[in-house]
Amino acid sequence: MDNGTRFRYIFRSAEKEAMKKFSTALSSLNVTPNQSEVLLVLYENEPVSLKELGELLICEQKSPSRLVQGLVEKGLIYKGTSQSDARYSVLYLTKEGKEIVPKIIEKENEFDKELAQFLGKNIGLEQMMSILKEYLKGTNSEKKLKMRSIWE
Template structure:
């Protein structure tokens, strides 16, 4: 009979456990601001940008144009994102944050900071820096570029 490793013998098990806990708590926090984690990621991607075509945003976030369109529609309905006609091509349009959407970014960023502090505050500074470094190395070596939205 071959030996079968336990779930807890896998690094991925522990990463998923931690990731789920961090993500679920952050989702709870941002829901108080009437946005989802995906909407926050979308809005944050627009924050430092000029009005952006959906196709450019899709590439930047490594998402499909369909997913970007759905997020844009939800955020436009909430008054946080607006669609404007492109100056270069009247058939195209750009997405940008509304004044209300732009004002919400620092609030949501503060919630993200608080979530990190709440969860990772149990680590020493050195442990936290090591964890960050390892996660970045893994993402780079595995060529992971998609913005995590779930």
């Protein structure tokens, strides 16, 4: 097996394991990592249409309607009409959704700190991000990261 293939499987496995750990960290809040991203994007940008949400999400390549439906069922977001054009529906956080976001941010910060410490001991966080950003140049992922001010 060549090194490119080995790297691909190792990288994918590391991402999978990181998401498992993050999922465990969020389990007490009864949200998944993907659902937490939806809530955070809404918190930073509400109201947004389903299409606009999809353009901002990293976790979902297609329509986020399934994710949104799950959060509507949990009472964390709701669909309303746009104030600028009543023909369009937009998404808002509910009171419960707004209350859970700071808890998500706390869990996310704890997880990110642990990940950064691990990378810092082994390769250097800045070096790793630089390598990955170079790989992502010119992709839709780069565009999404820039739209959310994550790329910097």
